[in-house]
Amino acid sequence: MLCLACIGMLPISPLDPDQKAPLFRQLYDQMREMIESGTLRRGDRLPATRELAGQLGLNRTTVSAAYALLESDGLIAGHVGRGSFVTRRAKSGAETAPASFSRSRPSELLFPLAEFRKTCAEVIASDDAASILQLGSPAGYPSLRRYLLEQARAEGTAQESDDILITSGCQQAFDLLQRVMSREPGQRSTVLIEDPVYLGVRSVFERAGARLVGVPVGPDGVDLESLEKIIARERPGLLCVTPNFQNPTGATMPLAARRALLEISQAAGVLVIENDIYGPLCYQGEPIASIKRLDETGDTILLRSFSKVAFPGLRVGWVIARRALIERLTEAKQWSDLHTDQLSQAVLLRFAESGRLEEHRRRMLIAGRERLQAALEACEKYLPADARFTRPRGGMSLWIQLPEPLDAAELLPRAEREGVTYLPGKYFAVSRPQPNGLRISFAGMTPQEIRSGLEILGRIFADALDRARDTASLSEVAALV
Amino acid sequence: MLCLACIGMLPISPLDPDQKAPLFRQLYDQMREMIESGTLRRGDRLPATRELAGQLGLNRTTVSAAYALLESDGLIAGHVGRGSFVTRRAKSGAETAPASFSRSRPSELLFPLAEFRKTCAEVIASDDAASILQLGSPAGYPSLRRYLLEQARAEGTAQESDDILITSGCQQAFDLLQRVMSREPGQRSTVLIEDPVYLGVRSVFERAGARLVGVPVGPDGVDLESLEKIIARERPGLLCVTPNFQNPTGATMPLAARRALLEISQAAGVLVIENDIYGPLCYQGEPIASIKRLDETGDTILLRSFSKVAFPGLRVGWVIARRALIERLTEAKQWSDLHTDQLSQAVLLRFAESGRLEEHRRRMLIAGRERLQAALEACEKYLPADARFTRPRGGMSLWIQLPEPLDAAELLPRAEREGVTYLPGKYFAVSRPQPNGLRISFAGMTPQEIRSGLEILGRIFADALDRARDTASLSEVAALV
Numbered sequence: 010m011l012c013l014a015c016i017g018m019l020p021i022s023p024l025d026p027d028q029k030a031p032l033f034r035q036l037y038d039q040m041r042e043m044i045e046s047g048t049l050r051r052g053d054r055l056p057a058t059r060e061l062a063g064q065l066g067l068n069r070t071t072v073s074a075a076y077a078l079l080e081s082d083g084l085i086a087g088h089v090g091r092g093s094f095v096t097r098r099a100k101s102g103a104e105t106a107p108a109s110f111s112r113s114r115p116s117e118l119l120f121p122l123a124e125f126r127k128t129c130a131e132v133i134a135s136d137d138a139a140s141i142l143q144l145g146s147p148a149g150y151p152s153l154r155r156y157l158l159e160q161a162r163a164e165g166t167a168q169e170s171d172d173i174l175i176t177s178g179c180q181q182a183f184d185l186l187q188r189v190m191s192r193e194p195g196q197r198s199t200v201l202i203e204d205p206v207y208l209g210v211r212s213v214f215e216r217a218g219a220r221l222v223g224v225p226v227g228p229d230g231v232d233l234e235s236l237e238k239i240i241a242r243e244r245p246g247l248l249c250v251t252p253n254f255q256n257p258t259g260a261t262m263p264l265a266a267r268r269a270l271l272e273i274s275q276a277a278g279v280l281v282i283e284n285d286i287y288g289p290l291c292y293q294g295e296p297i298a299s300i301k302r303l304d305e306t307g308d309t310i311l312l313r314s315f316s317k318v319a320f321p322g323l324r325v326g327w328v329i330a331r332r333a334l335i336e337r338l339t340e341a342k343q344w345s346d347l348h349t350d351q352l353s354q355a356v357l358l359r360f361a362e363s364g365r366l367e368e369h370r371r372r373m374l375i376a377g378r379e380r381l382q383a384a385l386e387a388c389e390k391y392l393p394a395d396a397r398f399t400r401p402r403g404g405m406s407l408w409i410q411l412p413e414p415l416d417a418a419e420l421l422p423r424a425e426r427e428g429v430t431y432l433p434g435k436y437f438a439v440s441r442p443q444p445n446g447l448r449i450s451f452a453g454m455t456p457q458e459i460r461s462g463l464e465i466l467g468r469i470f471a472d473a474l475d476r477a478r479d480t481a482s483l484s485e486v487a488a489l490v
Numbered sequence: 491m492l493c494l495a496c497i498g499m500l501p502i503s504p505l506d507p508d509q510k511a512p513l514f515r516q517l518y519d520q521m522r523e524m525i526e527s528g529t530l531r532r533g534d535r536l537p538a539t540r541e542l543a544g545q546l547g548l549n550r551t552t553v554s555a556a557y558a559l560l561e562s563d564g565l566i567a568g569h570v571g572r573g574s575f576v577t578r579r580a581k582s583g584a585e586t587a588p589a590s591f592s593r594s595r596p597s598e599l600l601f602p603l604a605e606f607r608k609t610c611a612e613v614i615a616s617d618d619a620a621s622i623l624q625l626g627s628p629a630g631y632p633s634l635r636r637y638l639l640e641q642a643r644a645e646g647t648a649q650e651s652d653d654i655l656i657t658s659g660c661q662q663a664f665d666l667l668q669r670v671m672s673r674e675p676g677q678r679s680t681v682l683i684e685d686p687v688y689l690g691v692r693s694v695f696e697r698a699g700a701r702l703v704g705v706p707v708g709p710d711g712v713d714l715e716s717l718e719k720i721i722a723r724e725r726p727g728l729l730c731v732t733p734n735f736q737n738p739t740g741a742t743m744p745l746a747a748r749r750a751l752l753e754i755s756q757a758a759g760v761l762v763i764e765n766d767i768y769g770p771l772c773y774q775g776e777p778i779a780s781i782k783r784l785d786e787t788g789d790t791i792l793l794r795s796f797s798k799v800a801f802p803g804l805r806v807g808w809v810i811a812r813r814a815l816i817e818r819l820t821e822a823k824q825w826s827d828l829h830t831d832q833l834s835q836a837v838l839l840r841f842a843e844s845g846r847l848e849e850h851r852r853r854m855l856i857a858g859r860e861r862l863q864a865a866l867e868a869c870e871k872y873l874p875a876d877a878r879f880t881r882p883r884g885g886m887s888l889w890i891q892l893p894e895p896l897d898a899a900e901l902l903p904r905a906e907r908e909g910v911t912y913l914p915g916k917y918f919a920v921s922r923p924q925p926n927g928l929r930i931s932f933a934g935m936t937p938q939e940i941r942s943g944l945e946i947l948g949r950i951f952a953d954a955l956d957r958a959r960d961t962a963s964l965s966e967v968a969a970l971v
Contacts, residue, residue, distance in 0.1 A: 057814055091650050092813060117620040125623065126614045133607045139598040142606065142801040169572050177658060177827040184826050188697075212825045216669075321625040322832040332573065336541060344693045345665050346658040350831040351803040 019056060020048070020436075021065055022418050032067060033074035039422065040075060044084050044095055046425030055085060055093040108462025110431040113207075113256055113405045113450040114321050119376055124365045125320070125356075131363075132355045141351045147343035148335075149175025149327070150354035156362065161311075161329055166299055168307045172335035174342060177324040177349045179286050179314045183213045183249075185345065186282060186310065186328070189337045190247060191217050199245040201279070203231055205408070205437030205446060207256040210249055210284070223439025224248075226255060228399060230262035233269050240277045248279050252300055254287035254404025257437050257448035261402055267300050275306065286314045286326070287404040289370055290452075292378040294402050307331055315357050317405065318370050323353035377403065383456035384449060384463065391467025393474050398449075405452035410445050411470055414477050417447035423469055429462045500537060501529070501917075502546055503899050513548060514555035520903065521556060525565050525576055527906030536566060536574040589943025591912040594688075594737055594886045594931040595802050600857055605846045606801070606837075612844075613836045622832045628824035629816075630656025630808070631835035637843065642792075642810055647780055649788045653816035655823060658805040658830045660767050660795045664694045664730075666826065667763060667791065667809070670818045671728060672698055680726040682760070684712055686889070686918030686927065688737040691730055691765070704920025705729075707736060709880060711743035714750050721758045729760050733781055735768035735885025738918050738929035742883055748781050756787065767795045767807070768885040770851055771933075773859040775883050788812055796838050798886065799851050804834035858884065864937035865930060865944065872948025874955050879930075886933035891926050892951055895958050898928035904950055910943045 020043075024035045043049040056064070058072040065072075076093055079085045087093040132141070141150070148154060154173050161167035176182040191198070200214045204223025214221055222243050225232045231250055239245075250270065252262040262270070274281050283300045301311035314326035328338060342348070360366050384407060388398045395412040411417060417433035424430065434446030451459050501524075505516045524530040536542070539557060543550040557574055560566045568574040613622070622631070629635060635654050642648035657663040672679070681695045685704025695702055703724050706713045712731055720726075731751065733743040743751070755762050764781045782792035795807030809819060823829070841847045865888060869879045876893040892898060898914035905911065915927030932940050 056817065060814060060817060112625070114625045117624050120620050120623050122619055125619070129610060129614045133610045138603055138606070139601050140803075142601050142803040143598050144593070144595045144797075144802040177831070180825070181827040209825060209828070216822075216825055316625075320623040322621075322623045324827060324829065324831045333538060333541060336537065341697075344661070344690060344697055345826070346662040346805060347690070348805065350658070350805045350834045352837070353831045353833050356833070 019043075019061065019064075021061075022435075024065065024067070033071045033078070036065075036067070036071065036075040037078045040079060041082065041084060042422040042425060044079075044097065046422070046428070046430070048425060048430065049095050051095050051097060053095045055095070057092055108429040108454065108458050108465065110429065110449045110451065110454070110462060112453050113317075113448075114453055115317065115373065115405075116376075116453045116455075118455075119373060120320065121365070121369050121372070124369065125360070128360045128363065128365060129356050132352075132359050137355065141355045145348045145351045147348045148339045149173070149349060150351050150358065153325075153354045153358040154327075156358055157313075157327055158329070164302075166302045166311065167329050170307050170331055171329050172332040174328045174335050174338050175349050175354060176326045176328060176342065177346065178316055178321075179284060179312045179326040180209050180213070181324075181342075181345070181349075182312045182326055182328045183210055183282075183284075185338045185341045186247075187213050187217045187219070188341045188345075189334070190280075191219065199243050199247075201236070201239060201243070201245045201248040202439055203250060203255060204439035204441060205257055205434060205443060205448075206249075206439055207251075208436050211439060221439055223441060225441070226258050226260055228260055229266055230255060230260045231266075231270065233266060233273065236270065237273050240273065240279060244277075245279055247282060248274055249282045249284060250300070251284040251287070252297070253285055254290060254401050254406075256287070256404070257406050257432070258408040259399045259401025259404050259406050260408075261297070264297050264303075267297065267303055271300060271304055271309075275308075281309045282312065283309055284312050286312065286317050288313070289318045290373065290377055290405070291403040292374055292381050301329065310334065315366075318373060319357065319360065319366060323350075323357060325349060325353055325357050377405075377452060379456055380451045380454065380459060381407075383459040384451040387460045387463035387467075388449075391464045393467070393471045396470065406448050406450045409447050409449060410443070411447070412474060413445060414481075415470060415473055416444045418444065420469060420473055423473075424466060427465050427469065429465050431466070500524075500542065500545075502542075503902075503916075505546065505548070514552045514559070517546075517548070517552065517556040518559045521560060522563065522565060523903040523906060525560075525578065527903070527909070527911070529906060529911065530576050532576050532578060534576045536576070538573055589910040589935065589939050589946065591910065591930045591932065591935070591943060593934050594798075594929075595934055596798065596854065596886075597857075597934045597936075599936075600854060601801065602846065602850050602853070605850065606841070609841045609844065609846060610837050613833075613840050618836065622836045626829045626832045628829045629820045630654070630830060631832050631839065634806075634835045634839040635808075637839055638794075638808055639810070645783070647783045647792065648810050651788050651812055652810050653813040655809045655816050655819050656830050656835060657807045657809060657823065658827065659797055659802075660765060660793045660807040661690050661694070662805075662823075662826070662830075663793045663807055663809045664691055664763075664765075666819045666822045668694050668698045668700070669822045669826075670815070671761075672700065680724050680728075682717070682720060682724070682726045682729040683920055684731060684736060685920035685922060686738055686915060686924060686929075687730075687920055688732075689917050692920060702920060704922060706922070707739050707741055709741055710747055711736060711741045712747075712751065714747060714754065717751065718754050721754065721760060725758075726760055728763060729755055730763045730765060731781070732765040732768070733778070734766055735771060735882055735887075737768070737885070738887050738913070739889040740880045740882025740885050740887050741889075742778070745778050748778065748784055752781060752785055752790070756789075762790045763793065764790055765793050767793065767798050769794070770799045771854060771858055771886070772884040773855055773862050782810065791815065796847075799854060800838065800841065800847060804831075804838060806830060806834055806838050858886075858933060860937055861932045861935065861940060862888075864940040865932040868941045868944035868948075869930075872945045874948070874952045877951065887929050887931045890928050890930060891924070892928070893955060894926060896951060896954055897925045899925065901950060901954055904954075905947060908946050908950070910946045912947070 021039055024032050058069050062069040062072045084097050085093045086096045158167055158173045199220045201222050201224050202210055203226045222239055224239055225235050230252055252267055254261060285299055301309040310330040312328055393412055397410045399408045401407050418435055421433055432448045434443035502520055505513050539550050539553040543553045565578050566574045567577045639648055639654045680701045682703050682705050683691055684707045703720055705720055706716050711733055733748055766780055782790040791811040793809055874893055878891040880889045882888050899916055902914055913929045915924035
């Protein structure tokens with residue numbers, strides 16, 4: 010099943026009123042494919058017809074007609090007052106997603122369960138157990154805050170004037186920043202984000218009513234020339250960047266580019282939010298200093314998290330920034346959810362302090378390196394010759410650009426039928442649509458799965474390209490008549 | 491230390507420019523008392539002078555002067571670039587707060603640590619451990635959702651058309667509701683809340699820019715006559731109520747009042763949010779059906795949580811409402827923090843399923859009954875004859891109204907010097923200030939602590955009343971001259 014956290018609601022591609030097939034039939038086709046490919050699984054509840062109609066800008070009867078067709082196929086069943094549910098399992102073994110490139114998260118097979126259990130047992134046996142279970146502080150579990158802040162000071166990332174707030178993952182850090190920033194009248198209302206970018210970043214600011222402008226991301230991260238022009242034109246207050254192994258492109262900004270980005274932003278009075286959740290997963294070359302560390306003014310806001318390197322199900326991230334901002338974020342945090350769960354904070358602290366996190370990270374680096382290499386080799390070997398793809402040095406994802414006129418979203422149902430999933434460019438686009446783009450997240454799979462998944466994709470893409478070119482040359486012939 | 495989650499920032503009472511003592515001296519006095527009483531503890535960081543000045547509407551030099559005085563007393567120390575810290579411990583043993591009536595939360599001494607450890611060990615030893623640690627679903631841990639929804643259906647609280655969302659405590663449920671509601675243009679912008687009310691409810695809507703109107707709470711909860719008038723006058727979209735053991739008054743709405751409230755709200759098209767976090771803590775009499783259960787339309791939104799009956803440090807609450815609303819809340823939840831921590835969700839599910847939660851609740855009922863009784867008897871015995879206090883049947887708090895002209899906030903520093911803390915009325919006021927009101931939260935203390943704390947308070951209040959009356963009669967004498 011596609012992770013809602015990655016893609017929002019049901020991933021229905023826009024329907025085309027100019028197509029021969031009526032809209033309800035187009036919708037039916039897409040949903041049937043989702044069920045057959047395992048994107049929608051037995052027991053999943055479908056959105057109410059009114060909801061889906063609203064979401065897609067369709068007439069409700071269109072959606073009802075599509076549901077009726079699915080029901081007559083025995084694929085879904087409606088229950089009065091409860092909605093409609095998927096009743097049939099996927100045809101293939103696709104439910105276990107033999108090659109799911111759609112999730113940017115670690116493989117469960119790599120979780121060090123024995124070490125986790127030991128850590129947990131130590132935490133709950135400790136004298137602190139009662140205070141962990143008691144109501145805590147909005148800023149975070151004090152020992153974890155101290156540990157992370159000292160670590161950041163020791164590596165030169167945090168200055169004396171900085172403080173730390175524990176958040177429920179980086180997603181919440183973005184949400185709190187949006188809240189605090191948008192409380193400043195007017196001037197923060199334009200936000201620059203990378204293009205393409207992780208949907209969660211775009212959604213946070215979009216829902217808050219901010220004006221979003223995308224800055225193109227190239228092989229060296231944010232394109233600095235474009236950045237300068239966009240800043241001059243748009244006068245934004247905020248710039249969000251992911252200098253290490255950006256999601257979805259995998260791009261890394263070189264040291265000089267980071268310095269230049271800082272200079273450009275500071276000259277224009279633009280505040281930088283540095284999203285560094287993938288930073289610890291550097292498979293090749295030396296890690297590069299964070300923007301926060303390079304920023305002598307101390308203004309940069311740094312976001313980090315345990316979610317990518319350890320356990321995403323324990324929602325623990327953190328923000329390091331100037332003390333005055335951390336105070337405002339902490340107040341916003343307090344009225345959002347009082348504080349982040351303390352059991353997971355205490356367990357992750359113990360996991361880090363005991364050295365188990367670093368040990369696990371080393372294993373993750375070995376596994377990640379192997380997976381990245383498998384993905385790059387398979388892209389080289391199986392993708393059509395004129396497809397382009399990024400060559401990340403770490404993280405979890407790479408970005409493929411298919412040769413024109415291929416459309417990654419259009420080809421997805423076919424891939425899903427063959428048991429392979431990915432996220433097409435439309436989920437990441439900000440200012441410029443990239444219908445030929447797609448994200449391949451390799452971290453959650455074995456090297457063998459990566460190879461066989463990309464082999465299938467390569468075949469589908471090559472085949473589609475052949476057909477497209479056939480059609481094109483046919484039209485040319487036709488035009489000659 | 492006063493819990494930030496209960497009171498917001500530093501609890502400084504408004505300074506009075508008409509007093510003889512200059513403002514910086516008044517501020518110094520209040521902060522010194524906070525340090526000496528243990529409200530501020532050794533190692534606590536004070537707000538930056540600029541921050542505190544902004545918060546209190548003071549000139550920054552006023553705050554700097556107060557800090558300088560505290561520093562010359564050896565009570566705080568400033569570090570360049572790091573801020574000022576409390577350096578001296580409280581004089582008395584007040585750090586352990588011998589009689590802290592200021593927290594509405596269970597006593598740590600009542601936590602069933604052995605059962606909790608067993609539960610945790612079972613969860614992490616299970617086959618589900620890996621999936622708990624993996625990224626989960628925005629709607630919540632599926633088995634916990636199913637368990638809670640089935641339970642709510644079995645007791646008649648949830649209808650077939652309802653669904654459930656797991657939140658990071660009830661605080662987040664309010665926050666998500668505020669977000670989803672305020673996206674409907676205009677019509678939801680006036681919100682009715684109880685007066686007095688828990689600060690967290692007020693803050694959520696206030697920060698979102700909603701217009702808040704307080705509905706007076708009497709011994710039977712929300713005053714229905716006032717409610718009707720206010721609805722007619724204000725045309726609100728939402729009404730938040732806590733029918734069971736309201737925070738801070740402890741009031742419970744009788745069955746007939748709940749039905750009447752529903753009728754009034756429905757006739758006016760006002761949506762009801764029912765906050766039922768204290769519901770399971772009913773010490774006297776039979777539990778009364780929830781408004782959600784009485785509402786045949788299914789429109790009422792019910793909030794519940796594990797925080798009051800079990801472990802507040804594990805932030806797990808839930809919302810039960812119509813499916814379409816739950817879908818919108820789930821989307822808002824997703825972009826707020828992806829999902830609630832799964833370890834605590836799984837542990838609480840196991841704690842409930844194993845019967846340990848119900849066993850623990852039974853012990854909490856015995857302990858709560860004893861504490862409530864101790865508090866009521868001590869109020870009767872020690873408070874001045876013309877003080878009034880509520881007589882809750884459950885929950886964690888009762889509400890005292892001191893005879894005029896006593897001001898609970900003014901008397902707090904004196905109480906703190908004697909090692910007793912409480913929250914004065916100003917932290918709970920919405921539309922009508924109640925300077926003579928104060929909340930006594932009894933659940934976190936032993937019966938003996940409750941008795942001795944209220945004995946001290948009774949003496950302080952009686953003494954202040956004597957003085958006030960002396961002054962009053964003196965003025966009368968003077969007037970006769």
